Amino acid sequence: DAGVIQSPRHEVTEMGQEVTLRCKPISGHDYLFWYRQTMMRGLELLIYFNNNVPIDDSGMPEDRFSAKMPNASFSTLKIQPSEPRDSAVYFCASRGSLAGQDTQYFGPGTRLTVL
Amino acid sequence: GQQVMQIPQYQHVQEGEDFTTYCNSSTTLSNIQWYKQRPGGHPVFLIQLVKSGEVKKQKRLTFQFGEAKKNSSLHITATQTTDVGTYFCADNTNAGKSTFGDGTTLTVKP
Secondary structure, three states: OOOOEEEOOEEEEOOOOOEEEEEEOOOOOOEEEEEEEEOOOEEEEEEEEEOOEEEEOOOOOOOOEEEEEEEOOEEEEEEOOOOHHHOEEEEEEEEOOOOOOOOOEEOOOEEEEEO | OOOEEEEOOEEEEEOOOOEEEEEEEOOOOOOEEEEEEOOOOOOEEEEEEOOOOOEEEEOOEEEEEOOOOOEEEEEEOOOOHHHOEEEEEEEOOOOOOOEEOOOEEEEEEO
16 A cells, blocks of 8 residues: 555645645545644644544634545645645545554645745 | 643753653543654654553553553653654544644754
8 A cells, every 4th residue: 555645745835826735545544634734833633534524624724724525535635825824744644443443644744835 | 622741842862861751631541642753754653552551662662551541651762863753642532533742852862
């Protein structure tokens, strides 16, 4: 298995532009998580899905952020419009739901820079 | 909501010295996980503790879950430069999601 796949790995954009981050979870995992990591705030959970349904989006900072999971193998996190304070590393993670599948597997992350 | 506090935030040690990071919660945890993130990398699962008083070892790493299941620790014996990174504990008490501590960043002087 290739693990959790994220794209792009790096994104540099200008303030006001739309940014879309992509994630492919591990096959068979039915939980998907989006995290943001910064020096100031550490690792923050933004939103998570179970069976493609958003369960908790209380960590989404503002209406500028939205996330979708149209099917079990794909999710997007969109920021529109982007702002410099959105600069961070965004991680996607997935896990299973069977007993013993509590481990979250993180993708390599997308390093976002908003100028 | 549920929070786990980690201390210290940073730890600098000389290679060969021991290192310990602590994770504390005000409420009882159902289980706790530990992750390691190398500089520039992503968090990688190390271990999960479930039982009260549980102790698990992975080579030079010793993980402990408190008797009251409100705290946990990770101890590294004789640190090596390969141990550098940030160590996170994560609370899995809430069904589905994990709540991560702020992490302890370890640097090791060769």
